[in-house]
Amino acid sequence: MTERETQARENIIRQGDRSTQCCLVLDGLLARSKVLIDGTRQILSFEIAGDIPDLQSLHLEAMDHELESISPSRIAFIQHTVLRDLLRFHPRLSDILWRETLIDAPISREWLTNVGRRDGVQRLAHLVIEIWLRLKVVGKVNAMSFHLPITQEQLGDAIGLSTVHANRILQSLREKQLLSWDHGQVDILNLDALAELALFDPAYLHLKPALSGFAPKATSRT
């Protein structure tokens, strides 16, 4: 097991790579993304402390997407062989890691729904709440504020919008007094309104109930 510091915008794993190790995010912010031949990019997820973005490489041969650092980060690498030995003798751990990889898919599906069926304002609101919740679970939020050092271009790539439009949507949410976003410092000013606007339902994150601490108004009357 080795540890490493990355700079911002560093490529960690490339599409097509055949990994012999998994990486664990200790601190910082990474993103997984797909780059199409025409150069357009879709960010698939953000990876924060505690995430193991490429755990899938344990069973899938080639990486099907890129993994890059957004901000300077600290990551640990664990050899597949080591991990496999561990799993052989600790079946419980196997289940835990299996569950871990399972949560990838629900999040991707929610993002798919986000991009496919919500408009720009909703998409941004939804993303903000997701990140806030996930950061909260690992203790990286300060009440309603957190640090998300992404550019508006990256924001657009995450929610399937152009940079310019991402900017305009940010402004509209600021005008509505729903959030502030300045130099990567995000502040949720009205969580309930934001959640209702985004049609946010935290179920897809599969958090332990106690950790969620957030019962969205919008979905409680089903």
Added chain:
Amino acid sequence: MTERETQARENIIRQGDRSTQCCLVLDGLLARSKVLIDGTRQILSFEIAGDIPDLQSLHLEAMDHELESISPSRIAFIQHTVLRDLLRFHPRLSDILWRETLIDAPISREWLTNVGRRDGVQRLAHLVIEIWLRLKVVGKVNAMSFHLPITQEQLGDAIGLSTVHANRILQSLREKQLLSWDHGQVDILNLDALAELALFDPAYLHLKPALSGFAPKATSRT
């Protein structure tokens, strides 16, 4: 283990359900989908013979999406308890099933990219090729033709478009002589052109190389 025949448009598993069993598609066509509070729907994936759509329920408590039959289908149910007993004594099987669940995420990510970064024509082309390839692997295609009995409303829900626009895009692909689509009978008339148009790269399906039998022109010159 029990077996069951479903009709078309039957709900198999509901969002929020806590399953005690997994289902295996023996024949037919199912879809997973999310329904937002405002009634809009996003289809997340199509499930064909050989798929185990809710294998995730083995480790995740509640379902985060719906599972419905599109056409009359045959499905088998296996109790979690039975499966868990099996896994305890056959660690190899555990790995195989783990790998199976892992492929969910890449497909969702590709769909996310599809909806987020491709235009309508590309989205439809991409979907058609994916289904064709997956059906081919399980021997359900006849050369370049296959059966995909979905309505244009469902098609729109899958690629994040309105029904009307899905219709118009279908027409444009027909006019370009790229495919024909009549009463659920799909015929790919020009695979290469379709793949290039869609920027299709089959890597995300994680098929064994021999099974793919398809090296898209568009990506081979990277």
Added chain:
DNA sequence: CGACGCTTTGACCCGTTTCAACAATGGTGG
């Protein structure tokens, strides 16, 4: 035959993209 579900069409509207320019910021080297 009539009803129903699905496909197709037209017209109009709106969200989003694109392009281009400009402002703010921060870092670099002279």
Added chain:
DNA sequence: CCACCATTGTTGAAACGGGTCAAAGCGTCG
């Protein structure tokens, strides 16, 4: 310490893709 350059954020105008609504074809089945 300042001039310069590269990023990033912001704005406006015009164009376009896709959405919406409503009505009309079409096929199938009881």
